Amino acid sequence: MKTIILGVTSSIACFKAVDLVKSLIKKHSLEVILTKSAGLLVNKTIFEKALGKGVYENLFYPGWGYKDYLRERKMAHIELADRADLFVVAPATANIIAKMAYGIADDLLTTSLLATKAPVLVCPAMNVNMWEHPVVQANVAALKKRGVFFVEPEEGMLACGWGGAGRLADLGLIEKEIGHLLFYPSRLRGKRILVTAGSTIEPIDPVRFIANRSSGKTGIAIAEEAARQGAEVILVRGMTSLEPGGKILDVKIETVNEMAAAIKKHIKTADVMIHAAAVSDFYAKEKSSTKIPSGKELALELSPTAKILEHVREWNPNVFLVGFKAEYKVSNKDLVNRARELLQRSRADLIVANDVGRKKIFGADSTSVVLVSSKKDTGCQGTKAEVSRKILSFL
Numbered sequence: 410m411k412t413i414i415l416g417v418t419s420s421i422a423c424f425k426a427v428d429l430v431k432s433l434i435k436k437h438s439l440e441v442i443l444t445k446s447a448g449l450l451v452n453k454t455i456f457e458k459a460l461g462k463g464v465y466e467n468l469f470y471p472g473w474g475y476k477d478y479l480r481e482r483k484m485a486h487i488e489l490a491d492r493a494d495l496f497v498v499a500p501a502t503a504n505i506i507a508k509m510a511y512g513i514a515d516d517l518l519t520t521s522l523l524a525t526k527a528p529v530l531v532c533p534a535m536n537v538n539m540w541e542h543p544v545v546q547a548n549v550a551a552l553k554k555r556g557v558f559f560v561e562p563e564e565g566m567l568a569c570g571w572g573g574a575g576r577l578a579d580l581g582l583i584e585k586e587i588g589h590l591l592f593y594p595s596r597l598r599g600k601r602i603l604v605t606a607g608s609t610i611e612p613i614d615p616v617r618f619i620a621n622r623s624s625g626k627t628g629i630a631i632a633e634e635a636a637r638q639g640a641e642v643i644l645v646r647g648m649t650s651l652e653p654g655g656k657i658l659d660v661k662i663e664t665v666n667e668m669a670a671a672i673k674k675h676i677k678t679a680d681v682m683i684h685a686a687a688v689s690d691f692y693a694k695e696k697s698s699t700k701i702p703s704g705k706e707l708a709l710e711l712s713p714t715a716k717i718l719e720h721v722r723e724w725n726p727n728v729f730l731v732g733f734k735a736e737y738k739v740s741n742k743d744l745v746n747r748a749r750e751l752l753q754r755s756r757a758d759l760i761v762a763n764d765v766g767r768k769k770i771f772g773a774d775s776t777s778v779v780l781v782s783s784k785k786d787t788g789c790q791g792t793k794a795e796v797s798r799k800i801l802s803f804l
């Protein structure tokens with residue numbers, strides 16, 4: 410049985426954590442730590458009743474003596490941190506997020522969080538203005554970069570009477586994420602996965618370039634998911650406005666040639682390459698070294714760029730290779746046929762094919778793809794994170 414340590418902080422949503430406790434104890438061994446303020450907001454006996462045992466609150470218990478500690482060598486914050494298969498903070502206040510971002514350890518929960526090696530999942534809940542405050546967003550981004558997982562708050566009516574993002578995420582969603590983190594954290598441990606994302610750009614002159622509508626969401630979701638499953642991830646990304654979370658080596662490039670060079674540098678030691686970037690198909694044959702004057706007609710001569718996917722096998726014959734194929738308004742049969750042609754041409758193990766003309770896919774949170782291998786083709790739709798999990802399940 411896996412052990413979850415649940416930290417409950419003093420958001421008004423801490424009442425919902427009681428239901429989370431009732432549900433989690435059915436499947437897991439559970440310990441609860443309340444912050445001092447959470448204990449003021451909800452009577453701890455409500456948690457104790459749901460949990461069937463006492464909750465943890467204090468770093469120093471009344472009447473503690475250092476000799477007891479030296480004799481027993483047992484300190485709650487180290488013991489709890491050590492026993493955790495997963496540490497969950499739900500609900501998480503702006504305050505705990507800030508403390509975690511800065512490594513502050515001034516109570517039992519923050520000290521245990523600093524002492525744990527277990528994956529940490531944070532489920533924020535707060536007023537919309539607090540959630541949108543730049544310092545909260547910066548702290549969340551810093552924690553994500555360090556590998557802390559988040560189930561982001563939902564939009565809706567908030568307890569404070571305001572509407573907007575800040576509601577604790579649906580408990581079902583939080584439990585799903587808990588199940589996922591308990592099951593997956595070591596699935597890809599020891600694997601090196603190279604992921605590409607975003608659009609490459611090809612300059613026309615010093616200020617203009619050719620690019621495409623790829624948002625980079627799918628590639629970044631795959632990189633984050635692979636890191637979550639314990640892989641060592643190298644993300645080679647072109648133009649995207651998104652910042653990846655998780656422990657990821659982040660390599661930024663602009664042109665097709667730069668992307669190819671970065672791939673060549675990292676592919677030799679990679680076990681897997683997932684090429685989700687939307688690489689430019691053309692580059693301007695003549696690049697002006699000065700800004701081309703506006704206001705008059707201009708003919709651009711374009712040349713085709715090298716197809717990176719078709720060269721990967723030359724650089725590493727053993728890598729498990731996943732390519733992407735974007736088509737525009739074709740039948741399902743043509744989509745699969747063209748993906749299978751690419752599969753053969755590039756000697757890839759899997760092609761993720763989608764039709765970007767069917768519905769809004771660029772920049773959307775969800776997608777619909779067909780996973781084409783030499784043996785079969787499998788339709789898959791859902792959020793880009795869900796589709797990422799499906800793709801990684803092929804490894």
Ligand SMILES: Cc1cc2nc3c(=O)[nH]c(=O)nc-3n(C[C@H](O)[C@H](O)[C@H](O)COP(=O)(O)O)c2cc1C
Nearest residue numbers: 418419420421444446447502503504505534535536
């Ligand atoms: C009734 C009430 C509701 C609160 N709800 C929230 C909340 O939803 N999110 C939040 O970040 N802070 C909320 N706060 C503020 C926190 O309780 C406060 O920042 C506290 O210092 C956080 O301490 P803790 O993180 O140690 O629990 C609330 C305060 C009160 C009095």
